Amino acid sequence: MADSGKKNWAVSDEAMDGVQRITRVTLHDAVLNQLRDMIIEGKLAPGTRINEGPVGASLGVSRTPLREAIKTLASEGLVEILPAKGAIVRRFSEKDIRDILDVLKTLEQLAARLTCAHASDAEIAEIADLHQQMLRLYADRNRLAYFKLNQEIHAAIVRASGNSALTQVHEQLQARIKRVRFIGNELPERWAGAVAEHEEMNLALLARDGEKLSEVLGRHLDKTLDRVRDAI
Amino acid sequence: MADSGKKNWAVSDEAMDGVQRITRVTLHDAVLNQLRDMIIEGKLAPGTRINEGPVGASLGVSRTPLREAIKTLASEGLVEILPAKGAIVRRFSEKDIRDILDVLKTLEQLAARLTCAHASDAEIAEIADLHQQMLRLYADRNRLAYFKLNQEIHAAIVRASGNSALTQVHEQLQARIKRVRFIGNELPERWAGAVAEHEEMNLALLARDGEKLSEVLGRHLDKTLDRVRDAI
């Protein structure tokens, strides 16, 4: 299945090591990411219609790539497409959020066991490092940066599982509730509680105690619903 | 969140009960489903390039909806898009399959508990009915129909959980390995084993024994990897 090309390269593979592939970003991708961010950040509120004309114009893009991006967003569950009416930013009910959190919980618990069992020391150290950074952001009460790093930690734990299907699905569901999750967590005591749970998570991770990590993550996500409930 | 329109209808809601909404299928959707089926059924083999020109022509569709459908397929993980090169049907390695099955197992086990706890008797009866139909197809050695019903049973168990995020994610992952799963299961003894497991599943479901159902599903999916291994 691997690349079986046997070319003799003028430049050795060794020499090309740290070189990062140049990434041609298609307009489709750019628009997709832009729109996704706008939804998550709330610049496009739930219920908002995505009008191809104006939106495309404001992004400086023709209808074609815009429409492609919208279809992709629909398949990711961030917008709904009503035939002949267009796309509207999806609105999540409390049950939707609960359902998503239930699945996320299960996924992260699976990831917890896999990561503790298989991840490299380097990966774990990196997550622990993220955790330390996050603590500093908490000390500074830098909510936005804290939030982003928080999401990144969860994503990193899942990624370290080495299961790409798991990573992708987790990312998809995480994206759906990012918005509401950010709005929640506003009260100081809730925030403090979340940080305490993360501290537990970090210890379990460093000890490679999958069961413990799974248990803490479960609690963490159970409480998340309470934390965000009034943000819906 | 429900429709809060307070119009006075000339026709009462009662009278409009059994009326099924007319569904306009956009070309985008039609093409999407068609292509997905073609990939799952193997008419588009892994590695095949989806050439916009010919494919569009053979489907009798212009590039516009075709390209939209391709982007959606990419987001579903069924094709890969290489910028400036086009889309190729994704090829799954054994590790990919294993990863997906691991996630599917976790998801179905979650569904098992939810369904046994919350599903209506009618839903469970319907699944049991599907099971009986499947047994008849097994008796007839009707592999294709058996396979489809088999997939439908798994999907129905998940759907009965009432968790739509779970349902959607499950469907997405299921679609990715449908193909390889169909090719597997060819040897009679494997087939018989799968049927036996389904029999257990059915009993657990009727007894609403979530733990038992979860355990059987776990075994079932663990064995699935063996069943399909040589089909990769």
Next chain:
DNA sequence: ATCAGGGTTGTGGTATGCAGAATACAGTTT
């Protein structure tokens, strides 16, 4: 054999046109 050019193909993107559905906006009736 490797490499450099040159033609071909196909994608990514834009612009445009058009049928038909949705919506908004009347005008009419009761």
Next chain:
DNA sequence: AAACTGTATTCTGCATACCACAACCCTGAT
């Protein structure tokens, strides 16, 4: 005034034409 109806307008869904440019293919020269 409220409800209905017909019309105008907007916007989507889709097709088509067109272009730049990257990728591929082939051939010829070193």
